[in-house]
Amino acid sequence: ELKVEQNPLFLSMQEGKNYTIYCNYSTTSDRLYWYRQDPGKSLESLFVLLSNGAVKQEGRLMASLDTKARLSTLHITAAVHDLSATYFCAVDQHTDKLIFGTGTRLQVFP
């Protein structure tokens, strides 16, 4: 059974700092997705990673995938308040189903 673990579960960081969120998964997969969720809102797609070594960047966020290590990272550069949200990774089992991590709640303060 595929398990997806994120850490940390909660991250409080100061504006301007860098940090990385980790997503580990337990079985082989080469497709991973990152989503963002604002409080009271639904999930919005951030990144789609479809192969080993894939790296995607959008603004201050950069996601990467290492399928051999079964690890994806979401790196935050020079955080700003607008990045405060909950971030989920989701792994594709090649069965049309995605298995989600428990989420990382990010809070950026001045």
Next chain:
Amino acid sequence: DVKVTQSSRYLVKRTGEKVFLECVQDMDHENMFWYRQDPGLGLRLIYFSYDVKMKEKGDIPEGYSVSREKKERFSLILESASTNQTSMYLCASNLNTGELFFGEGSRLTVL
């Protein structure tokens, strides 16, 4: 623009009531999904459907049923709501594989 619409954003129901949550997508996607989201547990898959009139159980189907009579519409049914079904329910769809598109969510409270 991609659109997944859930009919009710907030519902309050009593224990034992029958509850319908409706979801409509306008993207001609084959696959549709119902997840529930609870604090600390992430998103858990209840049911999904890969075609009209087809359905598959997800990880937590107990206490739920679904209906997909038309390609664009996927309904989640709670036959007899219970307090432990108080949750946020998220509908999503995708095309064969990959990236999911989510609706705004339906927050259900069962008293």
